[in-house]
Amino acid sequence: MGKQMTEMLKGTLEGIVLALLAAQPAYGYEITARLREQGFSDIAEGTVYALLVRIEQRGLVDVAKVPSEKGPPRKVYSLNASGGGYLDEFWNSWSFLAERIERLHHAKHMQEKGE
Amino acid sequence: MGKQMTEMLKGTLEGIVLALLAAQPAYGYEITARLREQGFSDIAEGTVYALLVRIEQRGLVDVAKVPSEKGPPRKVYSLNASGGGYLDEFWNSWSFLAERIERLHHAKHMQEKGE
């Protein structure tokens, strides 16, 4: 993964994972797999687990231990009310930032076309 | 500024500043002012200066010292060829990330409408 992407993921990866959990509860290994499916092919497993620990400690998610047929028990995370509120804030911040950056991106296209 | 925004800016602020410089050379104080105009009201001055030092050390910008009528001389930064290439990479990374996040955002709206 490019270094730029690594830096860009700081702050956004958390929102991405919370959004995934909002759609459906999941455990760490599963989340990593889903991220890979969605194109985030090089996100390190360790990164996801560390992130899950953080959001759990902040009380944004509830955790349930569920035995697995294969390997150690799974920790299934689900977004709770507090996490929902936090996710809303994330979308606000994201919209704000994305809007301004897209404006710059658009300006670039204008420039390239010589306007 | 919210903590989420602070984290989200990691990696993107650099691209934002490079994009500003691509449009027009500028010096630190000026860049900070422009960022504030564009809605990034709480970006710390120190942050911008530190960022400028970094991109200068990486050779992404050229620097010219220009005397100011008011205060110490200005360091005017302008994007060079290397910086232009780096900015292109930034837009690629941004587009990739924004596309995937918007997909999640959209999914959320669908959910809220009960579809």
Next chain:
DNA sequence: TACTAGTAGTCAGCAACACTAAGTACCAAG
């Protein structure tokens, strides 16, 4: 049996980045 691979999670240490807070330097107005 021993080895490999897939599943599932943990931990220690690192690099990069934005922020804070304090400081330097220069000028003009009061």
Next chain:
DNA sequence: CTTGGTACTTAGTGTTGCTGACTACTAGTA
């Protein structure tokens, strides 16, 4: 001569994602 605006610098902090190594359990295979 002190205040306020301009312009930049520097030291230290916290958060984050990455790397690499590790534990633990199961199933298949040589």
